Amino acid sequence: MFDKIGQIIFNNEIVANASDFNMGIEVETIRIDSAGRLTKEPYPKALGNQRKNHFIKTDVYQIQSEIITPTARKSLDAMHYLMALNDTLRNALEPNELLWPLSMPPVLPQDKSTIPIANVDPKQKAYYEKWIKTRSDTQGIPVGVHLNVSINDDVLKTVWQAVNDQYDSYADFVNFIYIKIAQGFDYYRWLITYLFGNSPIAEKNFFKPDADQPQHEVRSIRSSNYGLTSDVTHNYRSVPDYVKNIEANIASGALFSEAEYHSSVRLKTMHGDLTDMIKNGTQYIELRMLDLDPTTALGVRTSAIRFFRILLSYFMMMPTLESDEKINLKLEQGRAMNEVVALESPTQQTIYHHEAQTFLDQLQLFGAQIQWGPNTKKSWIPCRIDSITQI
Amino acid sequence: MQDRLDNPNLTPAATLCDHEVDGSLMSYGLAMANRYQNRAHENPNPFTGFEEQPDMDANELRQLLFGVMGKPENYKNG
Numbered sequence: 001m002f003d004k005i006g007q008i009i010f011n012n013e014i015v016a017n018a019s020d021f022n023m024g025i026e027v028e029t030i031r032i033d034s035a036g037r038l039t040k041e042p043y044p045k046a047l048g049n050q051r052k053n054h055f056i057k058t059d060v061y062q063i064q065s066e067i068i069t070p071t072a073r074k075s076l077d078a079m080h081y082l083m084a085l086n087d088t089l090r091n092a093l094e095p096n097e098l099l100w101p102l103s104m105p106p107v108l109p110q111d112k113s114t115i116p117i118a119n120v121d122p123k124q125k126a127y128y129e130k131w132i133k134t135r136s137d138t139q140g141i142p143v144g145v146h147l148n149v150s151i152n153d154d155v156l157k158t159v160w161q162a163v164n165d166q167y168d169s170y171a172d173f174v175n176f177i178y179i180k181i182a183q184g185f186d187y188y189r190w191l192i193t194y195l196f197g198n199s200p201i202a203e204k205n206f207f208k209p210d211a212d213q214p215q216h217e218v219r220s221i222r223s224s225n226y227g228l229t230s231d232v233t234h235n236y237r238s239v240p241d242y243v244k245n246i247e248a249n250i251a252s253g254a255l256f257s258e259a260e261y262h263s264s265v266r267l268k269t270m271h272g273d274l275t276d277m278i279k280n281g282t283q284y285i286e287l288r289m290l291d292l293d294p295t296t297a298l299g300v301r302t303s304a305i306r307f308f309r310i311l312l313s314y315f316m317m318m319p320t321l322e323s324d325e326k327i328n329l330k331l332e333q334g335r336a337m338n339e340v341v342a343l344e345s346p347t348q349q350t351i352y353h354h355e356a357q358t359f360l361d362q363l364q365l366f367g368a369q370i371q372w373g374p375n376t377k378k379s380w381i382p383c384r385i386d387s388i389t390q391i
Numbered sequence: 392m393q394d395r396l397d398n399p400n401l402t403p404a405a406t407l408c409d410h411e412v413d414g415s416l417m418s419y420g421l422a423m424a425n426r427y428q429n430r431a432h433e434n435p436n437p438f439t440g441f442e443e444q445p446d447m448d449a450n451e452l453r454q455l456l457f458g459v460m461g462k463p464e465n466y467k468n469g
Binding site: 203357 | 399416446449452
């Protein structure tokens with residue numbers, strides 16, 4: 001069932017460590033006034049200097065608040081940080097301010113130039129101004145949830161001891177695991193859009209009256225081509241190919257910088273150095289596809305985080321989706337499926353129901369397999385995942 | 392997740408559409424925004440440490456939010 005890496009994790013009884021991940025959570029929201037208009041208030045005074053605060057920042061626009069939790073060794077600990085920071089942000093707002101709970105913004109002013117760009121340092125602000133000019137006047141406004149995830153060091157080191165003769169370097173080995181996970185999320189984004197898509201309509205003034213726009217409710221405007229996309233090429237065949245592709249897009253002028261690569265799955269280093277990623281290995285993966293969940297004050301539920309954890313383990317321990325030669329084609333197909341699913345009517349059965357059921361069945365089987373160790377009836381997993389589909 | 396696959400009416404997007412009024416989610420969005428804001432205001436001791444120390448690092452934040460022995464216990468530095 002597993003690939004070599006997965007089998008080593010399984011045989012070495014480190015499945016429990018391998019089924020949780022270091023995680024930081026970013027949740028963007030839009031500040032509004034009590035009538036539902038975009039706020040006119042500056043960054044909340046009680047949060048200090050917005051250019052210095054590392055954990056509650058502004059995004060591209062001054063109205064967008066972004067909570068960035070520290071990295072926690074367990075994903076659910078990241079949720080504890082999120083709860084505390086969410087409460088901190090809400091209590092720092094002015095009495096007439098609220099946080100809009102949806103990914104798509106409330107009714108916007110007709111003149112979008114009245115929406116101020118974030119008061120960040122001048123270099124960053126100049127970048128935002130330049131970036132906005134290349135986009136439609138609303139493309140940068142929808143908000144969502146990003147998960148920044150890295151694999152437990154003990155897991156990587158244990159596996160590395162068993163496979164170090166098969167890779168040129170530790171960085172190559174780490175990059176192989178991360179690109180495998182990236183491929184999995186990039187391909188199955190359509191399923192995540194089906195299960196978690198949460199931006200069915202746009203309010204007044206988001207689209208210009210004569211602009212191309214969805215003609216009915218959809219699963220996720222934000223996850224579709226009406227959301228934030230980069231008109232660039234993608235390459236997830238390997239980490240070097242991933243890096244070279246972004247560099248080629250920058251060289252051709254399709255991107256200003258790596259930061260503008262608004263793909264739903266991004267490989268990262270702490271300091272954003274792409275070349276360093278090839279030489280020293282990927283440090284974490286950023287998953288950017290979740291819409292805000294308005295049924296919770298936090299914008300994301302623990303059950304969603306648990307589901308992502310299972311997907312992360314699955315993609316880490318199972319064989320790659322496709323051979324190196326064919327993987328980019330497979331991922332292109334997955335992106336096309338995502339576009340279809342994102343623009344389906346929410347109450348309609350997805351045309352990919354069969355594929356979705358097949359994958360959920362595989363996940364269920366995977367969960368059952370890793371629940372029990374190779375030789376005993378001892379359960380590895382502190383948090384039972386024997387019924388993944390019930391999450 | 393199986394229930395969402397079996398019944399698309401249970402997906403988040405479909406559930407959200409149930410709250411549409413005249414093609415808008417403004418009234419739902421405002422109701423939820425007010426509910427969450429009121430709930431946050433019930434906290435008698437919200438964290439206020441950023442006003443004096445906006446540039447605190449992750450370790451300082453953890454200690455101030457949760458105490459030295461508090462959750463999350465398995466904090467990763469950096």
